[in-house]
């Protein structure tokens with residue numbers, strides 16, 4: 166007996182001319198440009214309660230969003246029960262939009278915002294180096310405005326704060342003395358001026374707004 | 388038309404309760420007749436004295452009528468409080484069944500279904516049903532017992548990190564640590580399950596917290612302040628979308644499950660008929676639009692109708708409402724509605740432009756936004772030619788099948804016979820596999836909330852427990868039919884004991900092909916017919932098994948038995964099982980191979 170249904174075969178059917186790219190956007194295959202990932206900083210204001218950090222990090226891992234760094238700490242608030250989470254991510258544009266929207270869906274998340282490229286960004290690093298040449302070590306520390314937090318006959322530990330690039334550069338220069346250990350905090354950030362970083366009243370931008378956002382790489386601040 | 392019994396024979400409840408300890412002094416389940424009649428005078432309830440009573444009070448305040456679950460150590464205080472409550476507890480044979488029953492209850496009633504389990508294995512047994520509800524955005528509240536707070540983290544007996552395990556599959560979950568707040572945690576979870584985009588929520592209840600004294604009455608169900616739902620779409624985008632619709636030549640409406648959940652079926656019907664726009668549904672959207680309507684193209688996607696797939700592939704404007712563009716619907720993204728501008732209505736901003744870019748993102752409540760659109764659209768699209776084309780496709784790719792008398796019974800015939808034997812408002816539940824697809828394709832759905840299936844998670848074993856939940860949520864005169872597969876039925880058929888105990892009027896038709904058929908079909912198509920572990924020729928005789936459970940058992944081997952047996956089974960007052968021996972080689976067509984082009988659906992195996 167017959168197995169299947171009747172009707173024109175696939176070859177006999179008309180096919181549409183259009184195509185979509187991986188992000189589901191209609192494209193002209195000839196001129197389609199690949200959307201490059203960009204690095205950006207997302208700030209979220211959250212209820213400071215147990216489990217929020219694991220909700221957020223779990224969301225990133227199960228949705229396969231790549232976290233470059235994630236910091237969290239209490240923030241300003243009348244009841245002192247709010248925290249600010251700062252996440253650095255690298256994704257193509259629709260992905261960044263998804264991250265913001267998915268984050269906003271978590272019930273303890275109050276507000277989410279992607280920071281402008283000119284936002285203030287800081288990271289802190291503790292760098293422990295060999296102290297066989299104390300003068301030279303001190304000179305390098307000076308160059309990067311590093312503070313001495315501990316010293317012993319064999320080692321010296323410095324605290325450097327600043328933009329990521331500055332810390333990378335400091336580590337690079339300290340390498341000549343032999344680095345014993347490094348601990349970095351990951352980036353934290355706030356918007357400039359009177360602009361709210363992520364306040365209770367702000368909402369998540371829609372896909373289209375996000376697509377119109379400046380595609381430029383973030384500036385290195387300082 | 389056969390006579391159907393009410394859910395539970397009221398007279399027998401008391402007699403039954405003697406031999407069913409869990410029924411103890413349970414009150415009769417609320418029946419329609421009772422609640423419609425004069426409402427009993429409001430009596431002030433006894434004040435709560437402990438956490439567990441506060442939990443149950445929260446459920447009562449939320450209007451919960453039924454709860455599905457299984458007892459256990461850590462949840463015992465809650466059950467103790469339920470003992471004095473009017474909430475009717477349905478003791479299930481397995482917690483997975485409890486979560487599916489609660490899920491189906493939520494689908495049919497629109498209100499969160501409630502399930503309970505003890506800590507550890509009880510809680511983990513709920514997980515499949517919770518994940519299922521999460522994928523399908525079904526409102527559900529799960530309450531789990533937990534070891535006492537002082538043991539948490541010590542690998543205590545029957546401890547599982549339940550909030551940890553369920554975080555990825557719940558809309559929200561809470562470890563409730565304060566007896567004064569535990570009731571309000573439950574109220575809030577109930578509200579969260581229902582509001583905005585519905586979904587499952589969970590409250591984990593440590594035993595010391597539910598046992599502890601408290602006189603705190605729970606708050607009324609209310610979502611937390613941080614939870615925001617946008618109901619109205621931005622009017623500028625509504626205007627632009629309306630313009631686009633007016634100028635469309637090949638418009639299509641794609642209705643997803645969100646249309647049903649958002650009670651938007653009615654406005655969508657009006658909109659489609661007023662502007663004469665062909666309508667396609669997703670699988671969860673089945674019932675949002677009457678499939679016997681001329682404009683209906685029925686379901687699209689992997690096993691959707693050929694005409695639905697032609698329509699979505701060739702449209703120039705798609706008004707997609709309450710759909711998340713699952714890959715079983717879209718096939719390959721590159722070929723999905725490639726010429727269409729997409730107007731996407733969804734209450735969840737994260738669904739908009741997640742898989743398919745929305746040219747017109749309309750974030751808001753489905754019914755509200757469609758009304759906004761209806762107000763904004765001034766003229767109907769000029770789509771006469773397109774409509775004619777759609778009708779042509781309907782006849783080119785009709786869902787007609789052969790059913791020669793001398794061959795084994797074809798499953799399509801059985802589904803159609805069941806449909807014919809029952810009323811329009813009959814509720815259909817299914818397992819997962821070929822039978823589920825035949826139930827989509829060959830049953831004509833006309834009403835929302837009559838199609839109850841596991842879409843996003845595709846959970847075998849969903850059908851029978853879902854029928855139990857659906858039965859209790861349905862009107863007394865509605866029929867509930869479970870179209871199941873042999874493999875699926877075997878996974879949760881212990882639920883029959885529950886259906887028998889509660890005397891639930893459910894008819895299960897097991898389309899028995901002695902295969903896990905959908906796997907066999909894929910093995911034939913893509914693995915050179917190597918039937919690795921898919922031949923289930925050790926299946927029990929389901930009719931006899933049904934009888935062993937105390938249900939009515941029937942069997943069909945030939946065409947001439949189909950109509951009479953179905954009639955008898957449906958007429959039977961209580962659970963019945965028909966073991967339908969179908970053609971083991973029958974396959975589901977049309978089919979779009981995974982990730983394929985919807986317009987290139989195969990009508991036969993050679994076209995794959």
Ligand SMILES: Cc1ncc(C[n+]2csc(CCOP(=O)(O)OP(=O)(O)O)c2C)c(N)n1
Nearest residue numbers: 820821822845847872873874875903904905
């Ligand atoms: C819990 C679970 N395990 C495995 C699968 C994979 N699976 C999908 S369809 C299918 C076959 C279902 O067989 P049956 O219930 O007999 O239905 P049929 O396809 O024969 O109609 C299987 C094994 C699943 N969907 N769910």
